[in-house]
Amino acid sequence: MTSLPQVHLVDDDPDVRAGVSLLLRSADFRVRSFADATGLLQAITPETAGCLVLDVRLPDMDGLALQARLQERGILMPVLFITGHGDIPMAVRAVHAGALDFLEKPFDDRVLIDGVGRALEVDRRQRRRREETTALRRRLDALTPRERDVLQGLLDGxxxxxxxxxxxxxxxxxxxxxSHLMHKMGARNASHLARLVLDEGAAGYGEEA
Structure with a gap:
């Protein structure tokens, strides 16, 4: 079961952790805080829901290395970086690598709250999309070989x-x-079937051999 969405805050400064945690909890976000990247990596999995608020410079690895490690593990939660003035070039590279945004210290409270709200919404949409894709693939796997042949013909028009x-x-x-494959796929008609398969990016369907 997917965990409830949380903000996962990583900063080695205890005062920053305490202040940011208090701020986010006052905005009704659930928060877990960590002093280093190792603690975060031990606590979350690809099924963990929420977003990440990461200091760019951490005692055990920098933000870019942590971001790459998370992606290697299939942890795709949106990332917001918080950074000191000298860390901006690194933060920009992190955004190019997929981070949602970065905030320069000292940052405005409302900007952080709004950013976290956006990040949690992005995570919700991404998870829903992945769940829909997984469900579709299960339905595709339930088709017989002959139903798959017919499906490919329908997708070819x-x-x-x-x-x-x-x-x-x-x-x-x-x-x-x-008729059988339409029922298994939950498709109302041929055009709906095509949208289900092609929009979800089911590999191997709708492409020329």
Whole structure:
């Protein structure tokens, strides 16, 4: 089960951790704080929901290295960096590597609160998208080999008669396979089926061999 969304704050300065945690909790965010990257990496998994607020400079690794380590582990939570004046070039590189934003210390409280709110919404949308894609792949895996053949023909825009000819089947048999696969995929019609498969990026479908 996916955990409840939390803000995961990493900063080696105890005063900053305490102040930022208090600020975010006052805005009704759930917060976990860590003094270093190692503590964070031991506490979260790809299933952990929420966002990350990271100091660019940490005692055990810098923000870019931590960001890369998280991505290697499949931890894709949105990242907000907080940075001192001299760390801005590193923070810019972090944004180019996928971080959502960076804030220069001292930052405005409202800017941080708004940024965290956006990051949590991004995480929610991304997780919903991944869940939908996973569910679609399960439905695709439930298709029989012949239903997959018919599906590919439909995605290629072929009518039932053409699919029947290509597969050396009767039109009635193609219609039966089509009905079964539409039911398994939860598709209302052929155009809905195409949107389900192609919009979710199901690998191997809708592409020329």
């Amino acid at each position: 072929k009518p039932n008669k053409r699919i029947a000819l290509d597969l050396d089947l009767s039109v009635r048999t193609v219609e039966i396979h089509r």
